[in-house]
Amino acid sequence: MPVITYRDALGAAIREEMQRDDRVFLMGEEVAVYQGAYKVSKGFLQEFGEMRVVDTPITELGFAGVGVGAAMVGLRPVIEFMTWNFALLALDQVVNAAAKMLYMSGGQFKIPIVFRGPNGAALQLSAQHSQAWESWLAHIPGLKVIAPGTPYDAKGLLKSAIRDDNPVCVLEGEMLYNTKGEVPDEEYLIPLGKADLKRQGEHCSIITHGKMVLVAMQAADQLAKEGINIDVVDLRTIRPMDVEAIGESVKKTNRAVVLEEGWEICGVGAQVVDYIQRDCFDYLDAPVIRVHQADTPMPYAKGLERAAKPDLPKAIAAVRKVMYLD
Amino acid sequence: MATKVFMEALSPTMEEGRLVKWLKNEGDAVKSGEALAEVETDKAIMELVARGDGILRKRLINEGDTAPVGTLAGVIATADENIDALVAGAAPAGAPAAAAPAAPQPAAASSVPTRPEESQGEASTPPQQRAAAAPPVPPAAPAAPAPAPAAQGDVRSSPLARRLASERGLDLNSVQGSGPNGRIIKRDIEAAAAAGAAAPRAAASAAPSGPAIPREGDFHDEPLSQIRKTIAKRLGESIGPIPTFYLTAEFDLSRVMEMRKAMAELGDQFKVSVNDVLLKATAVALSQHPEVNAHWLGDKIRYHNRVHLGMAVATDDGLIVPVIWDADRKRMSEISREAKELAKRARERKLRPEEFTGSTFSVSNLGMFGIDQFTAIINPPEAGILAIGTSEEKLVVVNGEPVVRNRVRVTMSCDHRIIDGAVGAKFLQTLRRLIENPLMLVY
Numbered sequence: 001m002p003v004i005t006y007r008d009a010l011g012a013a014i015r016e017e018m019q020r021d022d023r024v025f026l027m028g029e030e031v032a033v034y035q036g037a038y039k040v041s042k043g044f045l046q047e048f049g050e051m052r053v054v055d056t057p058i059t060e061l062g063f064a065g066v067g068v069g070a071a072m073v074g075l076r077p078v079i080e081f082m083t084w085n086f087a088l089l090a091l092d093q094v095v096n097a098a099a100k101m102l103y104m105s106g107g108q109f110k111i112p113i114v115f116r117g118p119n120g121a122a123l124q125l126s127a128q129h130s131q132a133w134e135s136w137l138a139h140i141p142g143l144k145v146i147a148p149g150t151p152y153d154a155k156g157l158l159k160s161a162i163r164d165d166n167p168v169c170v171l172e173g174e175m176l177y178n179t180k181g182e183v184p185d186e187e188y189l190i191p192l193g194k195a196d197l198k199r200q201g202e203h204c205s206i207i208t209h210g211k212m213v214l215v216a217m218q219a220a221d222q223l224a225k226e227g228i229n230i231d232v233v234d235l236r237t238i239r240p241m242d243v244e245a246i247g248e249s250v251k252k253t254n255r256a257v258v259l260e261e262g263w264e265i266c267g268v269g270a271q272v273v274d275y276i277q278r279d280c281f282d283y284l285d286a287p288v289i290r291v292h293q294a295d296t297p298m299p300y301a302k303g304l305e306r307a308a309k310p311d312l313p314k315a316i317a318a319v320r321k322v323m324y325l326d
Numbered sequence: 327m328a329t330k331v332f333m334e335a336l337s338p339t340m341e342e343g344r345l346v347k348w349l350k351n352e353g354d355a356v357k358s359g360e361a362l363a364e365v366e367t368d369k370a371i372m373e374l375v376a377r378g379d380g381i382l383r384k385r386l387i388n389e390g391d392t393a394p395v396g397t398l399a400g401v402i403a404t405a406d407e408n409i410d411a412l413v414a415g416a417a418p419a420g421a422p423a424a425a426a427p428a429a430p431q432p433a434a435a436s437s438v439p440t441r442p443e444e445s446q447g448e449a450s451t452p453p454q455q456r457a458a459a460a461p462p463v464p465p466a467a468p469a470a471p472a473p474a475p476a477a478q479g480d481v482r483s484s485p486l487a488r489r490l491a492s493e494r495g496l497d498l499n500s501v502q503g504s505g506p507n508g509r510i511i512k513r514d515i516e517a518a519a520a521a522g523a524a525a526p527r528a529a530a531s532a533a534p535s536g537p538a539i540p541r542e543g544d545f546h547d548e549p550l551s552q553i554r555k556t557i558a559k560r561l562g563e564s565i566g567p568i569p570t571f572y573l574t575a576e577f578d579l580s581r582v583m584e585m586r587k588a589m590a591e592l593g594d595q596f597k598v599s600v601n602d603v604l605l606k607a608t609a610v611a612l613s614q615h616p617e618v619n620a621h622w623l624g625d626k627i628r629y630h631n632r633v634h635l636g637m638a639v640a641t642d643d644g645l646i647v648p649v650i651w652d653a654d655r656k657r658m659s660e661i662s663r664e665a666k667e668l669a670k671r672a673r674e675r676k677l678r679p680e681e682f683t684g685s686t687f688s689v690s691n692l693g694m695f696g697i698d699q700f701t702a703i704i705n706p707p708e709a710g711i712l713a714i715g716t717s718e719e720k721l722v723v724v725n726g727e728p729v730v731r732n733r734v735r736v737t738m739s740c741d742h743r744i745i746d747g748a749v750g751a752k753f754l755q756t757l758r759r760l761i762e763n764p765l766m767l768v769y
Contacts, residue, residue: 282488284486
């Protein structure tokens with residue numbers, strides 16, 4: 001099976017969908033002539049032309065709104081945000097227009113739109129450019145939110161997102177774009193709302209998504225050397241969340257660590273823990289522990305940034321704690 | 327941070343304990359692991375140890391008093407730590423409970439957390455400081471007659487552990503927790519179940535109402551000792567629900583006697599008793615009859631691969647059954663030494679819990695009392711027990727001639743749910759072969 005980057009997996013997903021359906025088009029800052037700020041749309045302008053690969057001014061609210069309008073009249077826009085930090089300006093269109101239109105029009109207007117871009121912290125981009133937005137977006141009824149952690153999941157999920165008739169927010173990662181993984185040549189789709197058990201183990205579950213899947217897998221590798229076998233549940237979709245997969249894993253292991261990039265308060269992990277206490281109460285042998293970013297704006301200084309981010313040592317420490325080993 | 331001292335479950339079946347003697351005074355410095363008091367459990371006198379460092383600030387159970395497992399027995403804290411709230415949660419030993427004040431106190435008083443170490447608030451103020459900062463009003467019980475959380479509330483357990491305990495009919499009070507703050511977790515339930523320790527719950531006790539009115543002076547009442555209570559409970563459970571039948575056989579001991587004589591002639595260190603030979607033979611027979619070396623677990627039968635032989639020992643306080651682990655694999659000399667040692671320490675009440683739990687089959691010998699034969703009561707969940715009578719010379723017929731032979735009568739009580747008549751009989755057949763040909767025991 002070919003090994004390609006996360007970046008190319010996303011590009012392949014959009015290209016295949018644009019080839020398959022001429023209502024699909026890509027719009028955003030630097031997507032055409034510059035071929036994408038992160039080169040996801042490399043070669044798109046030449047292949048599809050400027051009607052379907054559209055450069056916009058630096059006006060997130062404006063082009064998000066154009067996208068919603070286009071979706072209302074039957075097109076299937078893919079809107080690229082240079083990062084989700086900039087998409088904050090577009091949230092009115094995402095939350096008040098895209099998410100609500102089907103409901104407020106009494107079902108007359110479907111909004112088959114994809115909003116995508118990198119999410120969370122990269123390296124030393126400081127407080128305003130290092131934020132993980134999934135809990136903000138997943139809070140909103142009417143939105144679907146996905147956070148693929150591998151090239152395979154990125155391609156399969158993005159294709160499903162483009163074919164979905166609802167607005168889907170795709171949370172990618174600057175640090176993920178260069179990661180590589182096996183992606184088959186033949187077409188495949190990954191359904192939204194389905195978690196993936198990335199690794200099987202009977203001692204403790206790590207429930208995670210997006211970039212933190214890589215951290216969870218490393219933690220599982222290290223802990224396996226001590227004889228601790230981890231069930232790694234990759235949510236893949238934050239909303240709708242695969243509650244069954246969470247329950248199945250926790251009922252097996254009786255212990256869980258919830259790992260995410262974002263902040264603690266009202267984070268995605270809080271929702272996961274709520275599902276666990278509702279569905280798995282009688283199966284818990286220890287309180288669930290969360291690993292997340294420190295409750296502070298992301299520091300610029302390298303050492304402080306490292307201290308603030310969730311990482312491998314913190315994930316391992318959490319597992320040991322939940323196993324009552326420390 | 328203060329450490330609470332609880333009446334702990336010091337034996338697997340202990341539900342309450344009598345505090346025999348405090349080994350530390352209030353004000354003494356104590357270290358984690360140091361003995362604080364002697365506690366009489368249902369089986370032995372054990373040491374209750376400190377679970378934290380500090381000063382033993384308060385003793386909450388009087389010497390001689392009995393308290394359920396989980397009762398707060400004392401508080402270890404630093405010298406200046408305020409422990410009022412902790413102590414107030416327990417009924418102080420020998421002191422009447424503080425009466426509720428007539429006039430309602432300011433709201434602040436009732437908001438003093440009664441268990442400050444568990445406060446879930448923001449960590450801006452350490453909980454113990456918050457407790458200390460509260461007005462020095464005696465923390466009164468809430469006006470509403472809320473039932474004070476009894477000992478039960480102090481047995482911490484995970485939801486999973488509670489579910490498993492309830493599925494297996496284990497009483498959490500009889501399980502020792504190994505999680506944080508003594509929390510009972512899954513592994514503790516599994517360990518307890520494996521030890522066959524915790525007794526099934528709530529055997530209904532119907533007291534027959536006898537019409538006879540005894541006269542003054544006909545009797546004297548004696549309170550039940552812990553060990554007597556346990557015997558009553560365990561054996562009552564046994565004779566009630568266990569469909570028992572009995573098989574009796576008489577074995578010839580001629581060759582055992584010859585062997586003993588020959589061994590004794592080699593020197594004192596080679597002396598073995600008839601009982602030692604019988605224990606060894608029983609263990610070897612069990613290893614050949616796993617269908618008898620079994621436990622009844624309610625929904626399944628557990629057949630043991632190892633033979634741990636329980637041997638009933640009479641003590642001044644009552645019966646106890648120490649265990650010779652892997653008795654089938656031990657040499658006669660080891661069994662002899664171990665049996666002597668266990669019996670001695672049983673009589674001194676110095677057995678450790680692991681020395682009187684885990685038996686897979688038991689033997690009871692009343693031969694030394696001149697009992698010809700008797701039936702013993704099965705020690706649940708075991709499948710059977712062997713009752714050994716006295717060995718004595720008897721006139722028996724061999725090849726049509728009357729001869730004098732040493733003989734012993736054994737009676738096996740069998741749980742018919744596990745063992746059928748023929749199965750028990752075959753076991754006794756093997757045992758007869760071994761005892762009548764004791765050289766097989768050294769093979």
